Amino acid sequence: MTRIVVLATGGTISSRTSGQGGSRAKDTAADLISALRDHGLDDFSTSDSPEGIELESEDIAVQNSFNFSFEDLSRITHAVARILSRENVDGVVVTHGTDTMEETLALLGFTHDDPRPVVLTGAQRSPDHADSDGPRNLHDALRTAAAPASRDQGVLLVFGGEIHSALGLRKRHTLAAQPFGHRSAGALGAVLGSGPRYFAQALTPDPLPPPNAEFEQQRVDMVLGYPGADAALMHAALEAGASGVVVLGAGAGNPGVALTDAIAQATAQGVLVGLGTRTGAGPVAVIYGGGGAVDAVAAGAVPLGDLPATQARILMALLLSTHTPSHARDQLQVRMRQQT
Structure with missing residues (x-):
């Protein structure tokens, strides 16, 4: 059995219309996992992992990422490292708001020092939207994190059916279903019917020490x-x-x-x-x-x-x-x- 931890931080993937005006982050990691069943996306059997995927959930924040500080990014990074200190964990999926996801991807990408994958995902349309993309993105991210081919690919973004390397990535569109792209490169792979498929090996930098109080x-x-x-x-x-x-x-x-x-x-x-x-x-x-x-x-x-x-x-x-x-x-x- 492949064990993946879902670490939720908020963002559009967890946001719902609020009586205070606009959408605000609300759903927890457990809520996001539960929504997979509601959308018929709870079958995690893959050719690479026939025994299936065992999920754990953890919440580190429930807020929209445009409010994040360096301290918030640091807490996410340390939470990922803490989870990966466990030998029985095969990968981590972080749900995150798209607005500043590129910064968290960078901090994780520059400090990640483990062959096991860390995969970020989110949504452009909230869960109370008739056409929410959150459940599909989370499902794809889980399959990617569980795939043996994702080992040694570093920190990844899975979004809109595409797999991207963390560094060099930016949000290029405010509303499009696939808002992310690299400044000078294409996708690293794609999530297809049979699971994640990689077109290239990610170039991962020598890891830096994890963020400290001085960084924050x-x-x-x-x-x-x-x-x-x-x-x-x-x-x-x-x-x-x-x-x-x-x-x-x-x-x-x-x-x-x-x-x-x-x-x-x-x-x-x-x-x-x-x-x-x-x-x-x-x-x-x-x-x-x-x-x-x-x-x-x-x-x-x-x-x-x-x-x-x-x-x-x-x-x-x-x-x-x-x-x-x-x-x-x-x-x-x-x-x-x-x-x-």
């Missing part, structure tokens, strides 16, 4: 480049005590003259600056001077490749929580080179 206190802000952008937002981040800043430049990562000057000021103060792009796909490319990425890198910013800024922010906070700023910068550069 890190302030890493994001500053957007746009026509007319000055240094006001960068200065505000520094005055607020930011230890790191992600600057999202236009195009391939071009912030403009005012922000490149501010990057130089920030790095001179020991602040870690990552250079991302506000575009939806493709990597940062160091091509242009005159306020472009060439000048930003010369000012001390680290190009973030095709890692989404939301996920790079998590990586920067992890590195800053265990290293001096200069060492964190060196480690960030090493990890960005390993992406290419």
